[in-house]
Amino acid sequence: MTKPSLPELLHAAVTAVGGTERPGQVTMAEAVAEAVDDQSHLLVQAGTGTGKSLGYLVPALAHGERVVVATATLALQRQLVERDLPRTVESLHPLLRRRPQFAMLKGRSNYLCLHRLHEGVPQDEEEGLFDQFEAAAPSSKLGQDLLRLRDWSDETETGDRDDLTPGVSDRAWGQISVSSRECLGATKCAYGAECFAEAARERAKLVDVVVTNHALLAIDAIEGAPVLPSHEVLIVDEA
Structure with a gap:
């Protein structure tokens, strides 16, 4: 041909x-x-x-x-x-x-972190003194955003922030995302096998x-x- x-x-x-x-x-x-x-x-x-x-x-x-x-x-x-x-x-x-x-690959903080969502931030950080969902009043904008993020985590296939419509505030997203420096690593994290950021990297290889x-x-x-x-x-x- x-x-x-x-x-x-x-x-x-x-x-x-x-x-x-x-x-x-x-x-x-x-x-x-x-x-x-x-x-x-x-x-x-x-x-x-x-x-x-x-x-x-x-x-x-x-x-x-x-x-x-x-x-x-x-x-x-x-x-x-x-x-x-x-x-x-x-x-x-x-x-x-x-x-x-083709596929899109972003930095880790653009993906929902299941460890941060379920376990919260480390206890030695100021924000880790209490569970973020309990800390935010359900009636507040932050509380509503966090509850919606928790529900969305069960539905999303990508965990990509841009796939959440309508979006949430940077403050709310910061509660359930991590930077590359904050990440525990897929082999050490209890949610490594389900990690959205790692899944995106694997897709990029194909x-x-x-x-x-x-x-x-x-x-x-x-x-x-x-x-x-x-x-x-x-x-x-x-x-």
Whole structure:
């Protein structure tokens, strides 16, 4: 079977979203494809309206090896996972004869912590002197948020804060989440086998495209404890 050309793939992706091909987008996609194939570095400056997401997603998906896309914001992460990637994957499927898988990976504090939810904060911390659910009056906004979080913990499949609608206050979320430094570790935690953050990391190991953010990329690079799965290509949007 003849391998589809990059122009064919880009045309399919652009057509699927009702757009029109732009010279800058084509040039960008060709440059990204060349850098991926040569395993070289590439810096792209693309103006507004270039269609840069498709400009890097199409050659990245065509490459066939795992790609990590790091975005500047959580909002852009969601845009890629909920809109851009689903459309692009479906449009390329007939040409690639495969349907690349993708997943979003965030920092640990973005996921509900079952240990914190059920056991509370450590007793040597000021807030740990009493159970957070008892401390917050059920009629208060904090109390209502915490009760809703407890109910949501039995329903959610991801534990991702952004999947909770409507959301809760930062104060309420802080009661049931932990940073990477606060985490006991999956092997030491009684809830390690059910941990939402660990499940997200495991899913990331099985997909073709991992969408993360700059903060997690920095942690992976400097802390000496890899949090991202092994990958062949890294795309930073925006650098």
